[in-house]
Amino acid sequence: MKTVSLIAALAVGLTAIPAAAAAADQLPTAACPDTVSVETTCYGGKDSNGAFYMIAVPRNWNGTLVLHTHGGPDLGAPTQERSFDDLKRWAVMANEGYAWAGSAYRRGGYGTQMAILDTENLRTLFTKTFGKPKTTLLHGQSWGGNIAAKAAEQYKYDGVLLTNGVMAGATRGYNYRVDLRVIYQYYCQNHPRPTEPQYPLWMGLRKDSTMTGTGLRSRLQECTGIESKPEERTAQQAQNLKDILSVTKIPERTLTSHLNFSTFTFRDIVSNRLGGRNPFTNLGVWYTGSHDDVALNLGVQRFLADPSAVRDLSYDSDLTGNIKVPVLTMHAINDPTAFIEHEAAYKATVTNAGNARYLVQTFTQESEHSSLSDSGYASAISALSTWVHTGKKPTPASVAASCPTFDAKYHKGCFFEPGFTPNSYESRVPPRIGAFGWPALTEFQAKIWKRFYPNIGIAP
Template sequence: MKSILLFAFFGFTLNAFAQSSSQARVDTGTIAGARYRIDFPANWGQTGSPKRLLMYAHGYETIGNKRGNLSGGWMAPFLKKGFAVAQSAYRRQGWAVLEGVDDTEALRQHFVKKYGQPDSTFVTGHSMGGMITLATIEKFPQHYQGALPFCPISGHLYQSLQKHLFAVLVTFDGLFPNTLALEKLANGTATPTDGDVIKHKLEADSLTGQQFARRFSIKYKDLPGVLWFFQEIYRDISQQAGGNPFDNTNLLYSGFPDDALVNRQAPRLAAQPKSRTFLGPYTTFSGKISAPVLLVHTTYDELIPPEEATAYDAIARQAGNDKLFVMKFTDGQGHCKFTPGQTEAVFDQLRNWAKAGQRPVAGEVK
């Protein structure tokens, strides 16, 4: 179960697309403890050829898992367009939005120093990498012509995680007692309950499991994997923060067949005061953008609900930058489930927007 889930949640960004025949050479190395990889298409930088750069931010990598190999296979749609693709593995595994922003910028600076200033530079990423993409375009707008975040949390990070990830865990723990060890996960004395154990619990009361899945718009078959992965993230964030950063002591949960039962039985966990500030400077996006941002999400995402991904629209509007933000969707059935053709299509739209000022029409990516 675990190896399958690791591929599903992180491996997508490494191996999902076939190896590109456009790839000509690769530059690898380490910057301040963070491994990097730069893939170049054929003829990049030669006389008369454009020098285009795409900075890529990968998603969450489970702590203790073998470090990703930064495979070049998924880059085909970008290499095909003549872009060099640069990506950092970050200094740390796990929750690494802060490190991801800083290490991506360090790699961009390294690229410019070694290969010269590109003619154009864009930034993209999936999942947590999509958050890093948004934070990067807000913090370093002068370096980019546009941003293409895929399937990120784009609103208030603390509120989003508490509203969905934490709520999923505590309400499940209330309905299926003695399955998860949330308090021990937070203090580092337990490991996540394996997905197979969760699956057996659900099979013993499938009606309650199906009702629970509908409440959170998660497919029933996806629940074991989602709950295992959410435990991993909760444990990681809590241990980095020095304790549980979330608090549901004053919250009520609704939308279940028996809300009173859920609220009686869900564990009430208080946040450690020092832990609530852990999520740091990128807890809230500002909407202060000066280059086009095209965000793409799927209609079904078992990890990040559509409303969490599309929250940036209100943020950009409040900042007066709604004309620089467009959201598009696909009918993908899973977290970051985009095809190479869809990726290429939205990248073309972003580039055309940046170059010619033709703002894409919001809606479905065919």
């Protein structure tokens, strides 16, 4: 393995030449993560837009490139470590003979179109260096699933793998966090406190607040005792926690991370990407599951979305189902972050667009969000690649049947559940009845809007 050599400029306009010679002349090499086979050469650097990237090319490269779109979004400045860690986590792709490339994106914060552009820039960089791959597959995990699914509607790939994806789109995919934000404040009254400057909760957090994640966890602990043993919580803390979890249907183990998102990421979306406009609503929602639903619904803060903010967020991140290549999804049934019902939302979107023939969804009996079994990833990417090359569409059962072969290599377990079907998204997240809604734009509508309103969407 070679050490990092930071070369400032990359050659452009080169024709396709053999991989090893091109890479030696153009890209800074980097140490590979320890999860990557020693038969692999890694490269790392920063593109012309300031986005860090990692590339891994195995010696026995099979000619297929897997482009990776990572989740988040990270709110801090991007680093090389981000793309290095992504390669470390999905080293299974390189170990299976695929070339792998992932961007850390040019900036922190929300922006699906921004992430798509940086992923496309990386594809161009890879092609200029190693030549055009025989096949290009796109893989997105978590928010990266939204990015990859959106990219597949706008650019040409040979196939797409979506794992634990946020597939309901931004304008409804974060509604359970909208609900969490207002329900938490109803019970806790400390975010903000009565003595602090007040602001509408759809902002997540006022723009000039200096609150940190540590400070937010302290307030959550104060209200619910979530970090204490159950027997050490006060009666009021226990009741608050029970009500918040029962109404939002958020698992206790990820309550802190969801509240972080509905605080800090909402602030980024509203204040930094939408100019202070509100894309969220909870009008028409009747919250249930508390010890006093009437009092909760009478007392919870309500708000109506700004149609222009909904339009711009929809343009950036909502899905239309306009896919024309094989798309395979894999999702943990007990995913505590991107609930399994996201897959039902995506299936409905694709089916309503008339493209169900391009979609296969698989589910696993796993309980984590950030990563799944390497044996499962290997099975899924192999099934997708075979579908792309042969035209033979896999089934959930056939993907599951292939897993033991890969598990003999990775020993991470096979957890596919071929007979599983998720409930509707609305069964988990109440629809916004009676509120203004802007439908996801079709490709044609997006072109028209872009022509007459060039500043639509979220700027990179």
